[in-house]
Amino acid sequence: MNYTYLECLALFGVGGAHPGGLQLTKKILAEEKINGDTTLLEVGCGTGQTAAYLAQQYGCSINVLDNNSIMVEKAQQRFSSLALSIDAKVGDTENLPYPDKHFDIALSESVISFTNVIATIPEIKRVLKRNGRLLAIETVLEQTISEKEQTQIIDFYRFPQLFTENEWLTAFRDAGFQRVDVTKYQPGLEQVDEQHAADFSLSETIDDALLEILGKHEEIMQRNKDKLGFRIFRCS
Incomplete structure (x- = not known):
């Protein structure tokens, strides 16, 4: 079976897979x-x-x-085990099942990049209250790369697009956000302790192909460490 990178994360049940993990989130x-x-x-x-x-x-x-039912099921299991009342849904970022102007904050940790950005960001803006804000950690293209290199990255992660910081800024502003503050994420500066390490909720069967995907991900990140970066966007 040909798994995607996101399917791989779901089957491994990786928590805190985004850059900086839970420590950066906090x-x-x-x-x-x-x-x-x-x-x-x-x-x-x-x-x-x-x-x-x-x-x-x-x-x-x-x-x-x-949008991944396996992820939602594992999230629901976590919430249940901790006796937390959190509403978890399977849904599409481009058609959020929530009313207009409903939330104070929307949080996205390495998610919007995997969607149609031009459709997702306005939809998030729609469900935010008038003074609501979006907090997003997203992949950025740091420098011009060849079409072949870009295609390899997009094909592996199934990114619909690969944006520079300026293209992200344009997308957020076009969606109606008046202010966008940007922080560059510098990897490797934090001391990651056991409390903040990525956690796993493994599915019953783990195919060897999934391990190959994780290996490929590490290879791509290492090979493109100067070409791919991450930004924290605070949009209001």
């Missing part, structure tokens, strides 16, 4: 005003690691969505 969230009255949507929740932390740390109202 740092980003600590800079926001979040309390029990905050309504928050996590777009692309994975196994629910971030949502569980949010519920336990801040006690806010959380909805989560992912």
Whole structure:
């Protein structure tokens, strides 16, 4: 079977697969005003690691969505084991099953890049309240690369597009965000302890092909370490 990179993450049940993992997530969230009255949507929740932390740390109202049913099932298992009341849905970022102006914060950790950006960002903007904000960690193209190199990256990750920082800024502003603050993520600066390591919720059967995909991912990241980077976008 030919698995995609995202299917691989789902079957391994990787929590905190995004750059910086849970440690970076905590740092980003600590800079926001979040309390029990905050309504928050996590777009692309994975196994629910971030949502569980949010519920336990801040006690806010959380909805989560992912287009992969395996991920949602594993997130629901996590929430149930921790007795957390978090609504988890299988859904599409380009057609969010939520009303207009409903959330204070939308959070996306390496998710929007895997979608049609031009359709997803306006949809997230739609469900945010008038003064709501989007927090996003996303892949950026740091320098011009050959068409062959770009095709290899896009084909492996199934990215519909690969944006530079300026192209991201344009997409956020075109969707109606008035202010976009950008922080460059510098990998390898944090001391990752056991508490912040990626966690796994393995499926019963793990095909050898999945290990090959993880290996390929590491190879691509290493080969393109100067060409691919990550940014933290705060859009309001």
